[in-house]
Amino acid sequence: MNIDGLIRYAVLAEELHFRRAAARLGISQPSLTRRLRRLEQDFGVYLVERHANRLRLTTAGEILAERATRFTREFSRLKADIADAGRGIIGQLAVGFFTSLSSAIFLQVLRSFGSAESVRLELREGTVRQQLLALRRQEIDLAIAVGPMQDPSLNTESLWHERLIVVAPPDHPFAAASTLSWPDIASERLILRASEQDHWITDYVRNLAAAAGCRPHLTEFLTTRENMVGLVRAGFGIALLPESSLLSLNMDQLARITMSGAGTHIEIVGAWLPGNANPVLRRFLEQITLAASQDRRSTSSTAAPPAPSGPPAL
DSSP states (O other), X not given: OOHHHHHHHHHHHHHOOHHHHHHHHTSOHHHHHHHHHHHHHHHTSOOEEEETTEXXXXXXXXXXXXXXXXXXXXXXXXXXHHHHHHTTSSEEEEEEEESOTTOXXXXXXXXXXXXXXXXXXXXXXXXXXXXXXXXXXXXXSEEEEESOOOOTTSEEEEEEEEEEEEEEOTTSGGXXXXXXXXXXXXTSEEEEEOBXXXXXXXXXXXXXXXXXXXXXXXXXESOOHHHHHHHHHTTSOEEEEEGGGGGGSOOTTOEEEEEOSTTOEEEEEEEEOTTOOOHHHHHHHHHHHHHHHHHHHHOOSOOOOOOOOOSOOO
């Protein structure tokens, strides 16, 4: 007895006619007859009674027909679920990130996956080094962070770019500027967000400035994005933030000036383990690529230039 035999018997039990059942199944009538005989041999009972041009199920046949029909329906659902799992429509995905959730591209994909009950999406915010550690421990499927990840043990992909914005007090000389470049701000005290024993962002920003031939005055604070804005208000310096961050921060009474020139776009990169065959990961990356492409087409600005190399590989 096999699955195919049960499925074909369920059709025969429904049609109660060999020719119609065979046509529905797309097989010959003799082939269907042989399948029925095999089932009867497997169970050791007669499943149908033949009366002239019609069939009638025996008691055993009725019992099997009910179970086979139920099994056929469940098997069809099982095949559909397995196919959906293979396409990444069903499953789970753990994503680590060190970027603003306000990014239009990131938000679009998160909304799509977050609203799907068939996918369990886990989000974990952390520094780049924390994410790389989580990847190696297989605690997350994908790390999304700022800057190139020069690690040959990982698969990496550039996902999108964002323009940098200078945030300054309203009475700062920069407040009236339409755009700023690295030479303009190199001598200013630049506030950066950092974490204990992790200076990835500082190294990355220093490399951006170096692309414009500058060595900026960088000051690290162990703080959040929200408190960086507070430090600007308190006169500790100016801040440099990706454009998407401004959408989620209270920027009242603060000047926001777009950066232009070399080293003024940040690169958002995805990283994952080479052996990760999670179909949901593949679909997530495809959706990000599509969203980034749509975002580029919807803006009139030229494509962002690639960011310079980031800190050394861990």
